[in-house]
Amino acid sequence: MPSERSIITRAFAEIGLCSEFIATFFLRFWRRPFEGRELLRQMDDVGSKSFLLTGVTGFAIGIVLAMQSRGTLMRFGAEAVLPSMLALSVVKEIGPVITSLVLAGRLGAGMGAEIGSMRVTEQIEALEVAALKPYHYLVITRVLACFFMFPILTLWTDAIALMGGYLESVLASGMDYRIYFSTAFESLRFSDVLVDTGKTSIFGLIVGLVSCYLGFNVRGGTREVGRAAMKAVVMSSLLILIADVIIVRLSLVLFGSI
Amino acid sequence: MRPIELRNIHKSFGALTVLSGASVRVEAGTSGVVMGGSGSGKSVLIKHIVGLLKPDEGEVLVGEDRVDALEGDALDRVRLSIGYLFQSGALFDSMDVADNMAFFMDRHTDLTTAEQRDRTEELLSWVDLADKLHAQPAELSGGQRKRIALARALVLEPSIMLYDEPTTGLDPISVRSVSELIVRLREERGLTSVAITHDLLCAEIIADSVHFLSDGCIVASGTLDEVRQSDHPAVVPFFESSTTSSP
Numbered sequence: 033m034p035s036e037r038s039i040i041t042r043a044f045a046e047i048g049l050c051s052e053f054i055a056t057f058f059l060r061f062w063r064r065p066f067e068g069r070e071l072l073r074q075m076d077d078v079g080s081k082s083f084l085l086t087g088v089t090g091f092a093i094g095i096v097l098a099m100q101s102r103g104t105l106m107r108f109g110a111e112a113v114l115p116s117m118l119a120l121s122v123v124k125e126i127g128p129v130i131t132s133l134v135l136a137g138r139l140g141a142g143m144g145a146e147i148g149s150m151r152v153t154e155q156i157e158a159l160e161v162a163a164l165k166p167y168h169y170l171v172i173t174r175v176l177a178c179f180f181m182f183p184i185l186t187l188w189t190d191a192i193a194l195m196g197g198y199l200e201s202v203l204a205s206g207m208d209y210r211i212y213f214s215t216a217f218e219s220l221r222f223s224d225v226l227v228d229t230g231k232t233s234i235f236g237l238i239v240g241l242v243s244c245y246l247g248f249n250v251r252g253g254t255r256e257v258g259r260a261a262m263k264a265v266v267m268s269s270l271l272i273l274i275a276d277v278i279i280v281r282l283s284l285v286l287f288g289s290i
Numbered sequence: 291m292r293p294i295e296l297r298n299i300h301k302s303f304g305a306l307t308v309l310s311g312a313s314v315r316v317e318a319g320t321s322g323v324v325m326g327g328s329g330s331g332k333s334v335l336i337k338h339i340v341g342l343l344k345p346d347e348g349e350v351l352v353g354e355d356r357v358d359a360l361e362g363d364a365l366d367r368v369r370l371s372i373g374y375l376f377q378s379g380a381l382f383d384s385m386d387v388a389d390n391m392a393f394f395m396d397r398h399t400d401l402t403t404a405e406q407r408d409r410t411e412e413l414l415s416w417v418d419l420a421d422k423l424h425a426q427p428a429e430l431s432g433g434q435r436k437r438i439a440l441a442r443a444l445v446l447e448p449s450i451m452l453y454d455e456p457t458t459g460l461d462p463i464s465v466r467s468v469s470e471l472i473v474r475l476r477e478e479r480g481l482t483s484v485a486i487t488h489d490l491l492c493a494e495i496i497a498d499s500v501h502f503l504s505d506g507c508i509v510a511s512g513t514l515d516e517v518r519q520s521d522h523p524a525v526v527p528f529f530e531s532s533t534t535s536s537p
Contacts, residue, residue, distance in 0.1 A: 065397075149383070158380035161340050162394050162446070163366035 053245045061172045070169060074177035078139060082185055089134050090189035093126055094118065094196025102204060111205070115212045116219035118197040123220055124228045127190040129276055132182060132235035136268040140243040143174055144264030147247025148257035156248070171248065175240030182236030183229045190229070223287045231279045238275060239268040291318035291480055292353030292371075292449060294339060299348035300506075301334055308334045309345070310506035316484050316499065321476055323493045324486045325517070326503035327528060332486035333377070335503065336452055339484065340372055341365050352450065370398060373443035373481075377455040379435040381427040387414070387438055388423050394445050413441040417471060433464030440471060451475060453485035457492040469495035490529070502528070 097118055105111050147170055150156050159166040194216060201207040243264040250260045294316045301309040308331040316322030324332050337343040338350045341357050350357040355368050381390050391410040395401050401409065414420045417437040427435060436456060443451065453472065457465040469492045475481055476496075487493055493500060493514055500517045502510040504524035510517045518529050 146384075153378050153383075154376040154380040155382055157342060158374070158376060158382075160342060161369055161372070161374045162398070163369040164394075164397060 049249065050245055053248070054241055056167060057172065057175060057241060060167065061176065065165060065168055067169050067173050070173045071176055074173045075181055078135075078174075078177045079181040079184060082135060082138060082181075083188065085134060085138060086131050086185045086189045087192045089130060090122075090127065090192030091196040093122065093130060093189075094193035094198075095200045097121060097126070097193070098197040098200035098204075102200075112215070114201065115197070115207075115216035119194060119216035119219050120224070122193045122197075123190050124224055125276075125280075127193055128186050128228050128232045128235070129272065131186045131189040132232050132239070132272050133269055135178075135182060135185065136235075136239045136272060137265050139178065140239050140264035140268040141261040143240070143243035144247040145257055145261040147171075147244055148250035148260040149254070151248065151250045152253055152257060167248075171240075171244040174244055175237060178236035178240035179233050180236075182232040182239075186229050186232045223283075227279075227283045227287065231276070231283075234275055234279065235272045238271045242268045242271060291482055293318045293351075294322070294450065294482060294484055295349075295351040296335065296338060297349040297351070299335065299338060299345045299350070301331075301338070301343065301345055307506060311348075312503060312506060312508050313348075314484075314501045314508055314511075316482060318482050319476070319480050320498040321472070321483045321485065321496050322499045322501060323497040323514075324484065324501045324503055324508075325488060325493060325528070326486075327488060327524075330503045331506055332488075332503055333454055336454055336484060336486050339452055340369055340374060370446060371448055372450045372452060373446070373448035375436070375440050375443050375451070375453045375456055377458060379427070379439035381430075381435060381439055381442070383427055386424050386426050387419075387430075390427070390438070390442055391445055394442070398446055409445060410441075413444055414438070416444075417441045431464075433460050433468065436460065436464075436468050437471065440468070440475075444475075449481060451481050451483040453483065453487075455487055455489075456485060457487060457489045462491065465489060465491050466495065468492075472496045488528075 098114065101114060101117055102111065105114055105117070147156075150170070156166045156170070159169060194213075198207075198209060198212050201212055202209075246260040246264045246267070250256045294314075296312060296314045299309050299312045301307075312331070312335055314322065314324060314335070324335060326332050334343060338345055339352065339357065341350075341360065345358055348358070352368055352372070355364075357365070357368055360368060381387075382393065385393065388407075388410060391413065392406050395406045395409065399406075410423070411420060414423060417440055419434060419437055419441070422430065422434065422438065427438075430438060451472075456472065457468050460468065472483065472485065473496055476483060483496075485492070485496060497514050500510075500512065500514045501508045502517050502520070502522070502525050504522070509522045510520035510525050517525065520526070
């Protein structure tokens with residue numbers, strides 16, 4: 033069994049390596065070479081190929097949230113506030129977090145496994161030997177794609193969730209769409225949309241950096257690639273939840289409560 | 291044409307010492323083969339030549355350039371003069387053969403798309419795989435992957451070629467075919483090359499000089515016949531246990 037000292041040493045070494053990897057991103061992403069074509073390809077991969085998944089997620093969230101809230105609100109005679117409640121819940125918390133967690137599952141595993149298998153099959157070394165910058169080509173493009181696409185996908189999920197809530201409202205109470213949407217949007221402030229959608233860019237950075245780090249540092253064979261993919265999903269999801277707590281606390285300090 | 295020289299290379303990974311004073315010189319325009327058992331450090335040695343690894347001690351010379359002391363653009367300049375055939379081929383899985391070939395040309399040359407296509411077709415014909423232009427790497431056999439990877443390593447017209455186990459995992463016919471391509475490459479283009487292998491048939495076909503690596507050091511050097519006759523305790527069992535056709 034490894035001694036306590038070697039476990040601590042390895043943990044510090046891992047933290048150091050991870051910090052260096054993250055610092056490298058911020059030091060290099062604005063420097064040449066710019067892999068524009070690869071960035072667009074990654075944005076397509078992250079974005080357009082996730083529209084269906086996030087759309088279905090949003091629709092389910094909207095309908096379920098409306099169905100479950102309606103009964104409770106009716107008991108207090110507050111059914112009219114359902115659109116406001118839905119809008120606030122979806123835009124401020126459920127939409128950003130659930131979208132990011134769903135994307136962490138899809139993208140974290142994919143990036144960890146793809147980059148990891150490139151490592152074990154020497155494709156990353158092949159880039160290096162050809163005087164290319166694997167970090168720019170593989171890491172910066174993926175992390176930036178996540179940074180840009182997470183908020184867009186979140187807005188899309190929010191919109192579909194509100195549509196789902198509207199559908200439930202029409203079926204359950206025949207609510208007019210003008211009343212539903214005006215009540216829903218009246219309750220939202222610009223800062224709600226800006227901060228709570230914008231925070232998903234940070235979640236995107238987390239998913240991109242964690243997944244690329246774990247894939248980039250795979251050593252060994254296919255078993256390690258699988259472990260990297262699994263760890264990428266678990267670590268990204270946990271860090272998203274922790275970051276969410278911190279960002280919400282900060283936003284309450286900066287913008288005040290509802 | 292440039293010679294390659296590794297002088298007194300020491301390399302450890304943590305407590306594990308892999309190289310402890312290995313020295314190899316391969317003359318310009320010739321093929322040097324580094325042989326040795328599995329895990330003897332051959333891959334580690336060859337990776338020093340392109341700066342993928344830095345020695346803890348010792349010097350790596352490619353022509354006049356001290357590779358171990360180079361960084362950034364200066365190292366990239368040396369790397370661009372070297373073609374590297376990886377053990378696994380290292381073809382990019384996400385691209386077909388044509389895109390694999392174009393990838394490096396896009397980034398390092400001013401060739402037009404038509405010129406890139408011409409060079410790709412010429413190199414694929416050279417490795418006798420012109421019909422695989424749009425194949426995915428996963429559709430290729432082991433020997434085909436190696437030959438396509440060799441063609442890709444040549445797109446930037448290197449003056450030095452490095453081969454990491456070029457024939458491992460191939461059947462004897464493919465071993466001969468890949469080895470003969472390596473010989474043709476040296477004869478037609480005058481490239482200096484270093485190959486690492488434990489495949490005796492491959493070494494017989496391609497080697498001008500052989501360097502036997504054991505316990506982190508080169509323990510025998512010379513022609514293949516000279517090394518074969520060495521009485522070093524690591525060399526004797528290696529050749530005794532290797533079965534191959536005599537030259």
